[in-house]
Amino acid sequence: MPVVILEGQRIPLTPEQSATDVSIVNTLLPFYPDVANATISRKVVDAEEHIEIVKKVGTKGNSNLIKLLQTAPESINPALALSWKLKELEIQGQLTLETLVTISEEIEVAIAQGQQATKATARAIAMLANSPPIPSSHPIPNF
Template sequence: MQRIAKILNLEIVEIMPIVRLEGQDIPLSPEQASTDESVINTLLPYYPNLAGAEIQREIRGEQEYILITQRVGTKGNAKLLAALVQSPEQLNPAWELSLQLNALQRQERLSLDLLLALQPEIQRAIAVGEEDALFAFSTAQRLKDAPPLASPLPILGI
């Protein structure tokens, strides 16, 4: 990338270094790109995972490219991931019971006597359903509160 300045009717072309990061080309001023540390300090507010990234410089023609590779490490909230992995794989009993009751109603086999007989199961399904809803809400809140992390891959289609 070039930055052009006119001084005393002389045209001065300054080649701006380009950072290649996560599939993006980011032009920096020569001052920002003067050292690896200044490159990281310039981009760190926008890419918090750059601390400790690997930097390579290469010149192609007159253009300087600064290639940044983030080091692989743990990403995300490990406690949250562990909780999700440990959570049981099951259909919410309230949803399952709702499907059964709807099927009985379509078959015209749902009666007041049957609903009264199913009361303990209905109460259990309600309790488990409320517990699952609370767990889902707290999980969503923990996801919202987790710090954002840049993806090492570009997001396609946006």
């Protein structure tokens, strides 16, 4: 009886199910969707046919997200930058009502830009949270 070896599992198939690569894929596809793009190799070991299936690694549809993250400009939320500036003025004893009045327009702009940056960050986090996992192309140390 032919045996499929998939991710270390041995799955016995009938001769009809293992007759062709297409019949193997059709048999396993409902249970292992990644088998559709896998590499199939056959060999006989101890008078038993072994059919090895190796899945192909890919980005699984995350390539657009990855490109967006790689091309996104690095920036600091303007509201945070302004808050640090105000804290510095406070520490130096220079944060007065007059100072706040003179930079009130800068404060309004920073708040508006900060809200936009916060929304963009929330959208990016939502996209990441809803993306399917993909295998890393680099080993993760100590994992």
